[in-house]
Amino acid sequence: MNEIDEIDRRILMEVQDNGRITNQELSERVGLSPSPCLRRLKQLEAGKIITQYVALVNPDRVGLGVTAFVRVRLDQQDDRHLSIFEEAVAHIPEVMECYLMTGDADYQLRVLVDDLSAFEDFLRHKLTKIAGVSQLTTSFALRPVVYRTALPIGRQER
Template identity: 50%
Template sequence: MHLIDEIDRKIIGAVQDDGRITTQELAERVGLSPSPCARRVRLLEQSGVIKKYAAIIDQTKVGLPISAFASVKLERQREGDLDRFAKAVERWPEVVDCYLMTGQRDYLLRIVARDLESYERFLKDKLTRLDGVASIETSFALGQVKRSEALPLL
């Protein structure tokens, strides 16, 4: 396991803010020379602290304005049933987030869609056809107040 020090926190904060930052800019920002800074970034990547770099896309501007949150209850919570559900969800590009939950429901999914008809098609063609699903409750987001991929490094 990689122990994160204050310089690592600064590096992580900077790349969370701008994944395309150059090594030179990053080094200046965190107070290192480029070579040790690059080494630290590589260690953070190799240890899995930095999992990957990605662009954050505005879902509305690419024609996916609907965010639906589906709470799913399975018939049974056995390991095989949970694994089967998780494997199915991983194959569905409409599902952008999926969490195994405590409480009344087993999973919470965020599904993006072009329109209500697209969500209905996803529901009928995929989610309700999956063996072991006991019930599904859907809520639709009216608007997005906050979304962040940046973790609060305290």
């Protein structure tokens, strides 16, 4: 599936807002009968446009009240060192997101932990133990202002 049309966009917007929506309700909201709606949804899944369905959990309610953004510099930026770092952070559960960056840092991480003591433990026993890490700069989030999980499909100005 290469190109999506307006109906596919509406389907994607609806399932991003509610991944547990029934096919009947989805078909009513996007203006299709149930069979073609289900067929389109299955095509979006098969085409890897929809990659998974998840439940969003409130971090504060499960004791993960500290969000830190960590900028990481490596001592070398060759493919081997980048791969070592990426493989290591992929297995650290506190790392929610990791981006390879341009600019003065090689990576930016979004990290969730219980408290500052847990963050110190994360730094000392996990992140700084990764071969090649040379510099870390951390900023702590005071509160979220905008947090979205839904992509702005169909919401762009045309």
